[in-house]
Amino acid sequence: MRVQFDKLGIVIALLAAYGxxxxxxxxxxxxxxxxGQAEAMLQSLPAWAGWGxxxxxxxxxxxxxxxxxxxxxxxxxxxxxxxxxxxIGYAATFLTPAGNSxxxxxxxSGFWILLFAFALLAADAITRLDPPPGMRVLxxxxxxxxxxxxxxxxxxxxxxxxxxxxxxxxxxxxxxxxHVELALGSLFAAVLAGLPLGILCHRVxxxxxxxxxxxxxxxxxxSIALFGLLIAPLGWIAANVPxxxxxxxxxxxxxxxxxxxxxxxxxxxxxxxxxxxxxxPRAANDAARGIGMTGRQRLFKIEFPLALPVILTAIRxxxxxxxxxxxxxxxxxxxGFGVFVFQGIGQTAxxxxxxxxxxxVALAFASAVILDALIEMNSRVPNGARxx
Amino acid sequence: xxEIDAITKxxxxxxxxxxxxxxxxxxxxxxxxGTSGSGKTTLIRxxxxxxxxxxxAIRLDGEDNRxxxxxxxxxxxxxxxxxxxxxxxxxxxxxxxxxxxxxxxTKARTEAKVEELLTLFQLEPKTFGPRxxxxxxxxxxxxxxxxxxxxxxxxxxxxxxxxxxxxxxxxAKAQEDLLAIQKYFATTIVLVTHDxxxxxxxxxxxxxxxxxxxxxxxxxxxxxxxxxTPFVETLIGDAERxxxxxxxxKTGAAAEPGEAEGEPIREDRSxxxxxxxxxxxxxxxxxxxxxxxxxxGRVTLDAILKRAARPR
Numbered sequence: 129m130r131v132q133f134d135k136l137g138i139v140i141a142l143l144a145a146y147g148x149x150x151x152x153x154x155x156x157x158x159x160x161x162x163x164g165q166a167e168a169m170l171q172s173l174p175a176w177a178g179w180g181x182x183x184x185x186x187x188x189x190x191x192x193x194x195x196x197x198x199x200x201x202x203x204x205x206x207x208x209x210x211x212x213x214x215x216i217g218y219a220a221t222f223l224t225p226a227g228n229s230x231x232x233x234x235x236x237s238g239f240w241i242l243l244f245a246f247a248l249l250a251a252d253a254i255t256r257l258d259p260p261p262g263m264r265v266l267x268x269x270x271x272x273x274x275x276x277x278x279x280x281x282x283x284x285x286x287x288x289x290x291x292x293x294x295x296x297x298x299x300x301x302x303x304x305x306x307h308v309e310l311a312l313g314s315l316f317a318a319v320l321a322g323l324p325l326g327i328l329c330h331r332v333x334x335x336x337x338x339x340x341x342x343x344x345x346x347x348x349x350x351s352i353a354l355f356g357l358l359i360a361p362l363g364w365i366a367a368n369v370p371x372x373x374x375x376x377x378x379x380x381x382x383x384x385x386x387x388x389x390x391x392x393x394x395x396x397x398x399x400x401x402x403x404x405x406x407x408x409p410r411a412a413n414d415a416a417r418g419i420g421m422t423g424r425q426r427l428f429k430i431e432f433p434l435a436l437p438v439i440l441t442a443i444r445x446x447x448x449x450x451x452x453x454x455x456x457x458x459x460x461x462x463x464g465f466g467v468f469v470f471q472g473i474g475q476t477a478x479x480x481x482x483x484x485x486x487x488x489v490a491l492a493f494a495s496a497v498i499l500d501a502l503i504e505m506n507s508r509v510p511n512g513a514r515x516x
Numbered sequence: 517x518x519e520i521d522a523i524t525k526x527x528x529x530x531x532x533x534x535x536x537x538x539x540x541x542x543x544x545x546x547x548x549x550g551t552s553g554s555g556k557t558t559l560i561r562x563x564x565x566x567x568x569x570x571x572x573a574i575r576l577d578g579e580d581n582r583x584x585x586x587x588x589x590x591x592x593x594x595x596x597x598x599x600x601x602x603x604x605x606x607x608x609x610x611x612x613x614x615x616x617x618x619x620x621x622t623k624a625r626t627e628a629k630v631e632e633l634l635t636l637f638q639l640e641p642k643t644f645g646p647r648x649x650x651x652x653x654x655x656x657x658x659x660x661x662x663x664x665x666x667x668x669x670x671x672x673x674x675x676x677x678x679x680x681x682x683x684x685x686x687x688a689k690a691q692e693d694l695l696a697i698q699k700y701f702a703t704t705i706v707l708v709t710h711d712x713x714x715x716x717x718x719x720x721x722x723x724x725x726x727x728x729x730x731x732x733x734x735x736x737x738x739x740x741x742x743x744x745t746p747f748v749e750t751l752i753g754d755a756e757r758x759x760x761x762x763x764x765x766k767t768g769a770a771a772e773p774g775e776a777e778g779e780p781i782r783e784d785r786s787x788x789x790x791x792x793x794x795x796x797x798x799x800x801x802x803x804x805x806x807x808x809x810x811x812x813g814r815v816t817l818d819a820i821l822k823r824a825a826r827p828r
Contacts, residue, residue, distance in 0.1 A: 409601070415664075416603070419618075421587065421614075434603075
């Protein structure tokens with residue numbers, strides 16, 4: 129039997145080889161803001177752990193390189209990712225000189241490249257397995273539980289990013305709450321306003337172009353500019369509308385961030401509602417009227433369910449976009465993970481930047497997986513796209 | 517009984533249906549034919565008020581169709597369209613159960629009805645009930661469309677080119693099924709088509725529409741015998757006239773006592789089929805048998821040809 133190579137596997141193997149052999153694995157810094165000393169994998173770990181990690185990585189790379197069952201690839205990827213994350217935590221304890229509380233250890237480029245390579249392998253394996261939507265969410269939950277367990281176990285506590293966290297644990301969760309509140313709240317408001325607006329645009333054709341063009345225009349304003357533009361009107365409202373200030377409306381802070389995210393979210397929601405409703409088969413609509421559905425029954429029982437996958441796609445776009453964009457809100461005092469990003473940039477403390485960036489990426493990724501699963505569950509019917 | 521009384525529909529001053537009056541007898545099949553743009557679809561859509569008439573009135577069993585809200589009226593009238601219009605996100609059973617659902621039938625009654633209809637349309641309820649429309653063939657989808665229209669046992673069934681999307685073989689089968697269903701439920705059917713063969717095959721009475729007016733309304737034979745306008749004559753087709761006459765008469769009506777050789781023909785076959793048999797087999801006469809196979813004499817080429825000649 130001829131041995132067959134996997135095309136993506138070759139890329140993963142090259143990345144893994146570069147990450148493990150040439151790039152450095154961890155960086156040791158005398159304190160949190162200076163440039164550090166990069167260490168190779170075998171220098172970062174005690175001999176047994178270093179060779180053990182290399183052994184796991186070689187096996188996983190072999191699984192990636194050859195054409196085998198996706199299950200084997202998935203197991204190999206998970207094993208490699210687990211070995212990597214445990215090792216980096218161990219490297220932190222190993223590299224930090226005893227009794228030195230200023231020294232910091234962070235993952236270096238090699239770690240990130242390896243992490244990326246095996247995450248790619250895992251993603252590829254899952255794609256090939258083509259699990260049903262529920263299973264994908266289960267994978268996500270398992271991954272989240274594993275990461276949670278890792279963080280709770282304290283094996284990462286030596287890492288710089290966790291040291292940044294431990295000094296700000298209470299602030300971190302407050303900002304996390306604000307971040308989610310901003311992203312989800314503005315999405316919720318956009319759906320609440322966008323759905324009826326989309327339905328209206330669908331029913332009243334002359335309105336459609338005007339509304340969509342206006343929303344398009346809003347979309348082209350850079351986010352920082354929009355935050356700035358909102359300061360004046362919201363400040364005026366806070367000063368002149370009784371009760372506005374009491375419910376938190378101010379020129380800076382959460383209010384303009386919320387309004388800006390809401391405005392950005394409207395276009396996808398309205399546009400996809402219009403597109404989704406327009407995609408409802410004419411004959412189905414005519415039949416619905418012909419057999420005696422009222423306008424409302426037709427909307428809720430026929431048009432809306434058929435347009436739902438397209439509308440959910442908009443919600444997915446908006447949610448991922450909002451989670452990313454909410455980071456900017458920190459600039460105008462809106463809070464969120466952006467607080468750590470901008471503080472970190474200000475202090476040239478890259479690990480603090482990571483403390484803001486990593487949860488943002490994780491949150492966006494998790495929302496995307498969950499909403500993709502939702503979309504698939506709701507679109508299995510029309511056009512024979514999916515055969516059971 | 518459907519009484520259409522001087523009904524007119526105008527869109528922005530353009531008259532689409534022009535002062536049409538006709539009476540549709542209960543438990544009959546009435547076919548409305550005409551070229552596209554003749555107003556035939558608009559006419560039947562005014563019966564269930566998918567289109568509101570500009571002038572005139574339509575009465576169903578003596579009751580003005582504007583006496584109840586449009587959606588309630590439409591729940592009482594079956595409606596089937598070209599391309600079936602099934603709801604793609606609902607199963608076959610759910611599609612058929614739509615109107616019973618709107619009317620608030622009990623679950624047991626609805627389920628029984630769905631099963632009855634599926635069986636009647638030769639779709640095994642256990643197999644086809646849980647399927648989605650896209651998993652069915654075109655002919656099966658069309659049958660489900662008609663089944664859905666009949667679910668609430670309407671007295672009247674409106675059909676707008678229901679077989680337009682089917683291939684000829686499935687279409688012929690669907691037409692046979694429709695006639696059987698019509699007898700079974702004793703439904704009054706009003707069907708729109710531009711296919712004259714279909715019209716002659718199905719109709720008790722044909723209404724020919726031209727430019728918004730009904731130019732002739734009567735039994736198929738009358739249209740052939742005495743076309744009211746040159747348009748009706750063109751629609752029927754000069755070359756088709758004798759065959760159209762034969763297509764609407766049964767072989768039994770031309771049978772006479774006597775013997776004949778060869779393959780027999782059933783008395784309920786059309787005379788057109790008898791003629792085709794005679795020509796094809798090169799015989800002068802065919803034995804005629806009844807539906808259960810009893811001999812009923814013979815039918816001769818002469819007798820058929822006489823019946824195909826211009827009536828005097």
